[in-house]
Amino acid sequence: LVLKLIRRYLQSGIMINGVVNEAEEGTPQGGPLSPLLSNILLDRLDKELESRGHKFVRYADDCNIYMKSKKAGEGVMTSITSFIEKKLKLKVNREKSAVDRPWKRKFLGFSFTNHKKPKVRIANESIKRLKSRIRQITSRSKPSPMEVRIEKLNQYLTGWCGYFALADTPSKFKEFEEWIRRRLRMVEWKQWKTPKTRVRKLKGLGVPDNKAYEWGNSRKKYWRIACSPILHKTLDNSY
Template identity: 50%
Template sequence: GRVVSLVHKYLRAGIMVNGMFEESYTGVPQGGPLSPLLGNVMLHECGCELESRGHRFVRYADDLMIFCKTKRAVERVLASITKFIEGKLFLKVNREKTVVAYVGDVKFLGYGFYINNGEGQLRVHPASVEKLKGKLRYLTGRSDGMSIQSRKERLNQLIRGWINYFKLANMKTLLERLDAWLRLRLRMVTWKRWKRVRTRFVNLKKAGIDAGKAWERANTRKGYWRVAGSWMLTRAMPNSLFEKAGYLSVHGCFANTL
């Protein structure tokens, strides 16, 4: 149709590189605002074709998953739909990113999948969990010059956004583990902030720790992470302390979305 024709003309319009015109052969750059729009326009016909064939599938812009019961069926559908996309839509299928895989091994928009009692269920893909933990590590680091208030606000903002995105997944146990890990990180960064022996001693005593044990811990040479996981810091900085200070619980934030 006319829209598809306009899209093809745009894709072949060329680009400017350092003030010089260059012809374009592979479409628009990923990450640009037009990339998902054009993906939706061009692959709408692909979705209609899959529906007419009775296939179960899910598509977001140019990310597409087709579900079949057997590997042989998947390979047959892959060959035919590739032929349709390249022959009728005149788009090139990226062979490197196109895979045949068991649904439990697939990552789609950050989500993973598993089968429970014969039904497909959503989970957070392990790579997405590690990406979140990387951001949390940065926000609970020591050498960034971040104020306590700024750290708290950015942590809460990150947690809210992440939970709102992944709230469709089954992740109760995962979030409980994440909460325990994040509380350790917060104890660690607080311990780092108490740089002087005297400061550590006074704060531990204020938290109800025996003076002798508080002095011993204040003078410890053990690593920050090991100290953060000790019974003494868990008692001095219980989860309720962070909640009272306004830090969000990952699991609590998820529970509020249900």
Template identity: 50%
Template sequence: MIQAREHIGAGYHWVVDLDLEKFFDRVNHDVLMSRIEKRVSDKRVLSLIRRFMNAGVMDAGLVRPVTEGTPQGGPLSPLLSNLLLDDLDKELEKRGLKFVRYADDCNVYVKSERADNRIMAGLTHWLSHKLKLKVNAKKSAVARPETRKFPGYSFIRGRKVWCVVSPESIKRFKMRIRALTGRNTGRSLEQLTRLLKRYLTGWKSYYGLNQRPSLMRELNGWIRRSRGVSKDLAAQTAGSCHKEWRISCSPALNIALPNNLFSRLGLPEV
């Protein structure tokens, strides 16, 4: 993300946002093995990798053989994808292009829309012929960087370029918090705190490059209000007729469930 921000700040205000169609399902085994063989000479290792890719998938209780793709979620798949797409990195470097790639997400930064369209066409052809990979035309785009996300971040461009959490990522974050803090989960306060701590720690680590501190303050406040105030407890607050969300800001509940209680339980902030 730092590299992408630097490219945009240097005047590369157009991006070729490449999306490889069903990348992990479409990797050509022979093309991939030819790249691996350039780096690995041990035939036992090569045989093991080939067997890993040919292991097949379970379909309605039966094993179905596969001739392309790598198992998504498998420990080797990210490494194998990088070995294959290293050729793409070298091609982009050879062309003198500014780019950032994260697994199968690749953005190329240029200074004009005309150059963007030319590069999109050239790379689509190159990927198809050299690596047997198809570019998803519907999800790929030639656009301004601030209108795209990569990966989970957005950019705001003014006098400076700011890297922020994308709106889609914030939406997914809130959906996950709501699922964890639902009033019908039956979880104790300690169980809820453990689950939130695990999720928030990982989320904070991934989005540590966010340059909008006010967002984190807003999300921390939102989390504190989402921490599972029951309807019964809310109803005890002066017989209020308001909904639970508004009641969660009441002085009575701030006394009953103060922030330092959750700090003592180990709930981190984002």
């Protein structure tokens, strides 16, 4: 029954723009069947690596093998590529395959620090995606109530922080928090728009009149103002 279901999945085709197209080979990327079939087919790879005594980690068709030297890594890459293609009849993506230092590679969004006792860290590509998404939510050019922005941030960051909680780099999370709060202060300052409104808002937050006039009429860029002592004190975490 299980094999019949798998066969039906494979032969069901792919829907493109509402039209079903026949699938000649492979499985739809991102579909639930892809990781299942990967685990079934690559179980033999796991056993082969275990029998050789190699340290490795694999998720679906993404696999990292850890060796003590570059020479050993190159030898294993050649032999394992041959095993996968000849024994398992699968294609190895050579563009994504490489022998490299662990801290220069990523796996499921994680990487390692370059220390004698390495720590798990968030990969640079994952950080870039995080910042790109945060910039979208806190864009100055897209008018949106602060409550809506914060709700979107909370939804995104709850999942993101939960996933990357395994990373042993707490300083990065503190750095992200400070950067996000600065982005929010920048948005708030932009939404106050005119010097008159900014002066009134600052005075309402307890800023002395002379300082409120000085900063309210400042010509500094939004990003610089967002990092100023005056906004740090007035638009704090409680605000």
